[in-house]
Amino acid sequence: MTSTLLKQIAASALLLVLSSAAAQAQKTYDSGASDTAIKVGQTVPLSGPASAYAVIGKTQAAYMKMINDQGGVNGRKVELIQYDDAYSPPKTVEQTRRLVESDEVLLTFQIIGTAPNVAVQKYLNARKIPQLFAATGAARFTDPKNFPWTMGFNPSYLVEGRIYAQYLLKNHPNAKIGVLYQNDDLGKDYLAGLKAGLGDKAKMIVAETSYEITEPTIDSQILRLKDAGADVLFSATTPKQAAQAIKKVAEIGWKPLHIIDINASSLSAVLKPAGLDNSKGVVSVGYVKDAADPEWKDDPGMKRYLAFMAKYYPDGDKDSNLNVYGYITAQLLVQVLKQCGDDLTRDNVMRQAASLKNVELDLTLPGISVTTTPTDYRVNKQFQMVQFDGQRWQKLGDIVTDEAKE
Template sequence: MRVIGRMLLVVAVAFASLGAMSEQRADQSAGEPEIRIGNLMPYSGPLSEFSAIGKAEAAYFDMINDRGGINGRKIRFITRDDNSDPATALELTRSLVEKDDVLFMFGSFGTPGNLATRRYLNEKKVPQLFVASGDEALSQAKAFPWTMGWQPAFRSEGRIYANYIQAYYPHRKIVVLWQNDQFGRALLKGMEEGLGDLNRLVLVDIAFDIADEHLEGHVSVLKRAGADIFVFLGVPSTASRVIQLAASLNWHPVMIVNDASASIANAMAPAGLQNSAGVISTAFLKDPSDPAWKDDPAMKDWFAFMDKYHHVESTNNSAALYGYAAAETLTQVLKQCGGDLSRDNVMRQAASLRNYHPTVALPSIRMNTSPDSYLPIKQTRLVQFDGRSWQLFGAVIETAFTEGAAR
């Protein structure tokens, strides 16, 4: 009966349009005992330090499967290496949808790859859920209703640093070292918008590439500018080198690093805990190294998870924690789907989160989505590194996000 069924299906598909085939596959996925999820990560290449996100997500779904799955269905997490290349991302996404028959894409990393696959997935009506990027162009509900972000917007984060500087260090001189890509530009743009007329206080800003071999020269130039505040916008491994270089030059400005760089495992510790003390950033997830959370049930679960399912990774790796929290959010969405695992319903439930709190998120973080609001996390906190862990200060910050603002 199975062979006959497959033969009939082949005949049917031969006469079907691509759109109808997409709908057929969506129905098939809904009725099967497993939930196939597609994902792209930079397991190799210049951004491979963020592959910890995908590895933690895979481990999380292993844990879910050991507990019986979701609504009786096991998760099959199919993750591929796109080497941070947009063309590769599109090719792999097509393969995951058309050959691996994934129900949806989840948590793929990076702005360029997600932008490269966005139109294809929206035309196919395949959910592109909780992308690992804070670019506002990936949270445009009206223009791309099948694509949804997860973390706070990069531009909003940049504005927060501008507001912090104005509140705590008014009229102080600023220098900026920023990563020359869409990620770095979005952060810089937000900071420039936040400073407004006070952009005149920025004495020097230098763009750098991931493989830049002239970091020492850049940091030396920024030191000679005579600024009081040094803003770094980039990735953890580069942040680590920059913090070390500043210390070696006996330069100790007020230093701000973006959230993605604020990894104890990949930035603060390699740079030297003493060198990193005093660094300012933002956070929306708990810091596993902070003694304040030692009795927190969620943190106990985190350590137990890492010990059993992902012990090869440092418990202080913020990228791994990010992956855990994102996978937990997706699990909530799939639970809400109940027995209806059509793509329409998956997207509907993703757009129906109400005050959802990922367990490893800071207490003030509540995720809310709607058909008109596709950025779940809109709160964050300022933090300062004390040489051991990140300490919260100031009030909860509601991040500004205007749908349609991205171009």
């Protein structure tokens, strides 16, 4: 009996060891991941000309604090490492190298800005480090054939430009368009999308002028477009210059239909600084719920967002669409990490990011969801035309889905 019992105990012990070893073998990690933590890195313009975007990083950090308080992702805490790059590409390169080579992050997430992301795209792809949900809509960040380790988050600037062209052709077919654009991939993609959407009507563009992100004002550019006889102003800009444009247009008594891109549609960062009265009538596109709009007061997703802001980011402006943006991007990152399970390799991070199926986020508009494939890295392909009424954005027409391939 004793011998039999000992054999049974030994067999049970061996089975336990083998089971434990098998379970451990199913866990696969690259640098930056372990049984207890997942390291994620990003650069944020905490200072510099695009510092209005700093709140995005603050919201994302607060969201990860909430997730960690809830037990993390699949039992692992998310360690979000943030460095200031001041929206300066050379500094982005320096800080991204630090994240990869010193901090050894599993992936980069939401590096903010077109030029900063361009500066590190080839480096990250050469090192096979995910450049996940880059905060830019330039077409080069949704190009899995040439940059398989890069996936942008923002609606494509090319697509958005085409949407504005469709709107103008339908509602203002005789418009004389003046274009103010940032002299980088952001501005150039918007301009290219607008021209592509106008097609043989591209002659509606009577003037176009660019600016550098470091220029203190864009006053001379606005005067140039007015003098060209434009009655539609398309500002393909970031927040600071959008606010300047709105304010200058009002100051000189110019009354064009003013279209601003989605990156510059923040109530708190653009419209309020420019003046709500000055901003009345401005047109843009949206894909998220407006936290300031009472329409959403009973919405479950909005309630979760507001509870999050109250507890984890009480100093933040809950009505800011930049904070809404930070929330939904962080929520989508957590979704990808959840799908990774115990296979926390960089290959699997990209595989899961490229296999999202009808993912609904708390603050995207009803009817809008996220679907990606290995050949279509566009996260946001659906839009709602909107116009500012002096207090909030109002919907224009139905949700538009862009079916075209980049």
